[in-house]
Amino acid sequence: xxxxxxxMTLASTCLLSCKNGTQKVNENALLLGQKVFxxxxxxxxxxxxxxxxxxNLHIIIYIDSSQCTPCSINDIILWEKHNDFLxxxxxxxxxxxxxxxxxxxxxxMTKYYISYxxxxxxxxxxxxxxxxxxxxxxRTFVINNEQSIIWLGNPNYSKKTWNLFTNMLKSxxxxxxxxx
Numbered sequence: 001x002x003x004x005x006x007x008m009t010l011a012s013t014c015l016l017s018c019k020n021g022t023q024k025v026n027e028n029a030l031l032l033g034q035k036v037f038x039x040x041x042x043x044x045x046x047x048x049x050x051x052x053x054x055x056n057l058h059i060i061i062y063i064d065s066s067q068c069t070p071c072s073i074n075d076i077i078l079w080e081k082h083n084d085f086l087x088x089x090x091x092x093x094x095x096x097x098x099x100x101x102x103x104x105x106x107x108x109m110t111k112y113y114i115s116y117x118x119x120x121x122x123x124x125x126x127x128x129x130x131x132x133x134x135x136x137x138x139r140t141f142v143i144n145n146e147q148s149i150i151w152l153g154n155p156n157y158s159k160k161t162w163n164l165f166t167n168m169l170k171s172x173x174x175x176x177x178x179x180x
Contacts, residue, residue, distance in 0.1 A: 065099035078156040
């Protein structure tokens, strides 16, 4: 458990270091372990069903309509180079788009050959039920089978952060084998 806490602290520091780093690291630490709420109106049944599987972690990527949606697609594409690692470790990815533009999302998913399951949150209910999502830095996160956050932020931006991320996931899974 101590190793897991060390990884999370290091990851938080690396991911969120900037001139307001202390405040962000504290906010990150407060969110770790917090439950994410999925309203039935968001139709998150796919996510919740896959979380019920034994030994399963889930990466959620929330893309809000206030962001440049085509730009956000590039962030999603970064995950594809890690599909083997994710599959071997039984980690799923789901995308949640906070938009009413179903056609745009469908077109982008087809155009860029993205096969991850996705949900459209037309009324941005998820962001209302989970206020931490208003912070763009926290719109990529990992939850366990109890829907508790174990990682915040996109680890794809540096090799060092990716290594922290994979080590944390492996440690988490090893320490929680008896719980799965």
